[in-house]
Structures are given as C-alpha cells and as structure tokens.
Ligand SMILES: Cc1ncc(C[n+]2csc(CCOP(=O)(O)OP(=O)(O)O)c2C)c(N)n1
C-alpha cells in the first residue's frame with residue numbers, strides 16, 4: 001500500500017499529466033479535473049478493490065464518474081494503475097480515439113458511459129441495489145459535481161438510495177463551489193447542502209477533498225452509518241495546484257497556452273520538490 | 283462564399299438586439315449562457331435572463347410557464363440535452379399545451395464532435411418530427427439564423443431551432459425572403475438536386491460546383507424548416523431533376539431524408555433518391571469536420587453520390 005506521502009506525490013504527477021494531455025488535445029475540462037484528482041487518487045490507490053486483473057470480477061468495487069467532463073483526471077489515474085499504457089493518453093481527442101472528452105466503456109477500466117450530467121447516481125443506485133439483491137459485498141462509489149446537483153435525477157435517485165438502505169453506496173460531491181457560469185450559489189443556490197442530504201436519508205461527512213490524509217481517513221470509515229447511504233461533501237478548490245487556475249471560473253474548460261503551461265509545470269515541480277524535501281526531513 | 287461568423291454568435295447578437303427592444307423577451311438558461319454566447323446579453327439585460335442551473339427539464343417547464351404568462355421566451359441549452367432530457371417537457375408543456383416557447387438547441391449535430399455521443403444530437407429532428415405542434419428549423423448561415431430568430435419571436439407557436447458553432451459562409455443575398463416552412467432555392471438543376479438542411483447546405487453548394495464542372499446540372503435547396511416541410515419546393519425539384527439527395531447533420535433515420543421520402547413515395551414521384559447523414563452506428567469521434575469527412579458529408583462525397591445515382595461512371 002502506498003504511504004500518504006507517496007500518494008501526495010502521485011497527485012502532483014497526475015496534475016502534470018492532466019495538463020499535458022489537455023494541452024496536447026487542445027481541449028479539456030481543466031478546472032474540474034484538477035479539483036478531483038486527489039479523490040480519484042485515493043479511491044484507485046487505496047479504497048477500491050479493483051485493478052486491471054479484477055475488473056471482470058462481479059465482486060469488484062465500482063466507480064462511476066457522474067461528472068464525466070473531468071475525464072482527463074480519470075484517464076490519467078486509470079493509466080497509472082495499469083489499465084493501459086500511459087502513451088495511450090496521447091491520443092486524447094484525436095480522430096477515432098476512444099480517449100474522448102467523456103468516459104466511455106471502450107476505454108479499459110471505465111464502468112459507465114457518462115458525460116450528460118445527472119446520470120451517475122441513478123446508475124450507482126441500481127448497481128448498489130444489485131449487490132444487495134445478490135448478497136454481494138462490493139461497494140459503489142460515484143463522483144458528482146456540485147453544479148450537477150441541480151439535475152433532478154440526483155434527488156430522485158437519493159430517495160431510492162435511502163429507501164433501499166444502500167449502505168454500500170458512497171456518493172462523493174466535488175464541492176468546488178463553481179460551475180460554468182460562475183459560483184454555484186449565484187447560479188442556482190445549493191445550500192444548506194448538508195442538511196438537504198441528511199433530510200434525504202444520507203449519513204453525511206464533510207472533508208477537505210484536496211487533502212490525501214483527510215480523504216484516506218474519511219473513506220476508511222464508510223459506511224458512515226449502517227443502513228444508510230454515505231455521502232461525502234469533498235470541499236475542493238477548482239483548478240487546485242496551479243495558482244492562476246485555482247478558483248477561476250473561466251478555467252472550467254480553458255486550455256493553457258504554452259506560457260501558462262510552462263508556469264503551471266514550474267509550480268507543480270516546485271510543489272513536488274517541497275514535498276520530497278519535507279519527506280527527507282521526516 | 284465569404285465567411286461569416288458562427289451561427290451561435292449571430293444568435294447571441296440577434297437576441298441582444300431584440301431584447302433591447304422588448305423587455306418582455308426573456309432568455310432562460312441552464313448554466314448555458316457562456317456556451318450560448320449570451321454573456322453580452324446577461325451583462326446588458328440582467329433582468330431579462332433567467333438562470334435555472336444545470337436542470338434542462340426544469341428549463342423547459344419554467345420556460346413554458348413564463349410563456350403562458352405572456353413572456354416571449356427563448357430557452358437555450360445544448361441541443362443534445364435540450365431534446366433528450368427535456369423531451370417530455372417539450373412534448374407536454376410546450377407542444378401539447380401550446381405554450382409558445384422558442385427552444386434553441388446550441389452546438390447541434392456533431393458540433394461537440396470529440397466529446398462523444400452524450401454530446402451529439404443526431405436524433406432531435408426525429409424526436410420532434412413525431413411530436414405534434416412544434417416547428418423544427420436548422421438555419422444554415424448567419425442570414426437564416428437571424429431571420430429564424432426574428433421569425434420565432436413573431437410566431438406565437440412552439441418552435442425548435444438548432445445550429446452549430448463553427449463560422450459559416452454567407453449563402454444568401456441580403457434581400458432574400460425568409461419564412462418558416464418555405465424552403466430557399468439556391469440553385470435549380472435538371473440532373474440532380476440536393477435538399478439540405480443546416481450547416482451541410484454549404485457542402486451541397488460546394489458539391490454543386492464540382493458537378494457543374496463535370497457537366498451535371500445541379501440544384502440546391504436550403505430546407506431550413508424540417509417541419510412543416512415545404513412539400514411544394516421538394517415536389518417541384520423532383521419534377522425537374524432525375525435525382526434527389528438529402529443532406530443533414532442528423533441520423534439517417536427520422537430526419538430530413540425520411541421526411542422527404544415520405545412525401546415522394548406517397549405521391550409516387552419518379553425520382554432516384556438518397557439520404558445522406560450520420561449512419562446508425564456508434565458515431566466516430568473527432569472534430570465536426572473529421573466526422574463529416576468520415577461519413578462523406580463533403581463536396582467530393584456528395585458529388586460521388588450524385589454521379590452514382592445518375593448512373594454515370596465519371597470519376598470525381
Ligand atoms: C445534462 C448536462 N447538461 C449540461 C452539461 C454541460 N456541462 C458540462 S460541465 C458543466 C458544469 C458542471 O459544473 P460542476 O458540476 O460544478 O462540475 P465541476 O465544477 O466539478 O467541473 C456543464 C453545465 C452536461 N455535460 N450535461
């Protein structure tokens with residue numbers, strides 16, 4: 001198992017890869033991919049019992065990425081855990097490539113085709129319900145954007161999740177506070193979110209979604225309550241890791257130009273050096 | 283053909299112009315103002331934009347409610363979500379209840395090429411053709427876009443207008459007449475006529491140039507309104523040319539081609555006929571242009587189809 005420091009270093013490497021493939025493809029969802037990288041890192045390297053070898057196993061844990069537009073983060077992590085060669089990422093967005101702008105099952109390791117928001121949670125509820133019906137031990141994780149929460153299907157599925165007591169379901173909300181048109185609370189307010197989810201029957205935890213130790217500690221505790229679906233409000237920074245991309249609305253699907261890319265890499269390299277230095281002291 | 287701007291931008295500018303003149307004109311968006319080039323509208327007329335968040339069903343329901351209370355409503359969202367997620371709201375709350383909403387499907391067809399099938403709208407003509415009481419318009423160039431938006435605001439009936447986001451060449455003289463349900467004949471021909479809708483009208487015009495150079499007399503009709511179909515223009519073309527080829531950025535099932543086939547078969551028209559569009563398969567991904575090339579929605583591809591149907595062996 002990777003140490004927390006190793007995971008932290010992986011997150012920095014993942015961020016570099018995410019930027020590299022977005023720049024290469026000249027398209028991508030930069031902000032949302034950078035905000036959820038740490039969550040995917042912890043899920044695939046620590047939490048999910050899934051690997052290329054076990055992907056066909058009916059008892060594998062499932063991960064369904066409802067915020068499909070952040071696919072660059074998912075493609076990057078799946079390459080690192082061995083579902084395909086990292087060089088395949090270079091085909092992102094190219095004519096005929098299966099590495100397109102949203103998750104598709106033509107890419108190894110992907111459970112469901114997503115990209116239209118508001119589909120992941122109903123799919124996850126069905127998959128979790130099947131585990132209950134078949135008495136299987138697998139768990140189902142799904143990642144939603146916060147802007148995505150205005151899709152009514154999420155709330156319909158939430159009621160079903162509570163009704164069927166799906167404590168094998170873990171819903172993670174990437175609460176970065178932004179969507180395409182601006183801050184979520186200005187576009188169409190979501191708060192009080194924790195109270196809403198609790199009222200819908202979830203056991204809710206808030207966590208720093210860009211902190212590896214916090215995420216690890218949080219996922220170690222699922223299910224949070226017996227007989228209830230778990231919901232994690234992961235407080236994140238959209239664009240996390242690159243100063244000028246962080247918290248900037250315009251970077252939802254902006255692509256860095258050559259200068260911006262160079263500065264971004266410099267910042268990430270500095271963060272990596274600082275991390276390794278801190279490690280050598282500890 | 284001189285290059286204009288994307289129909290999307292023409293739409294945003296037209297709506298701002300109209301909104302300034304009429305405070306009852308409202309734009310309703312689902313986190314789609316940026317994609318809809320409505321930033322300037324939102325800035326200039328903040329009281330005339332209603333934002334519902336990422337909730338396309340709600341977008342259409344709310345728009346129908348606003349329209350029922352006398353507002354002139356443009357509901358704007360990517361065509362792929364607008365006509366799938368909200369299809370029931372379109373059918374019941376707009377069309378069946380006859381609430382005169384103008385539904386604007388942006389980045390239609392395969393405009394979002396490399397984002398994959400979730401973001402393609404290749405079914406929208408089919409779904410809405412089978413829905414009673416809604417018109418379907420796919421403007422080809424900036425002129426048709428502007429005219430369609432003005433016509434929609436003046437037309438107190440449900441309407442769906444869809445277009446893409448690439449800059450489009452100008453096809454029409456500025457004094458051209460535009461009317462919903464009336465096709466525009468760009469050229470007449472006695473051998474073959476392309477009946478095209480939306481952005482592929484351009485490829486049809488370019489194919490015409492190739493064919494004319496090969497001695498083929500070729501007509502082109504911009505069938506901007508897919509429903510109600512201008513049967514007269516179609517039958518006139520069928521009476522004067524030997525081959526009709528329909529061209530659309532849509533599935534070959536249920537769209538413009540099907541609409542024309544229904545009319546031609548039922549009058550027993552004596553004409554050879556071909557539907558060009560996106561075949562019924564897992565759509566290849568890439569840019570819109572790459573996808574058009576792959577499926578032969580190109581000047582060369584269309585000219586080849588025409589030659590094949592004319593039974594001539596002339597290579598292109
Ligand atoms: C049904 C649907 N409507 C609209 C979109 C277009 N869209 C893609 S991303 C996005 C904003 C998402 O915001 P959020 O859920 O907060 O994601 P994040 O901030 O993590 O990127 C929108 C509106 C979509 N993909 N699906």
Ligand SMILES: [Mg+2]
Nearest residue numbers: 146147178179
């Ligand atoms: Mg967000």
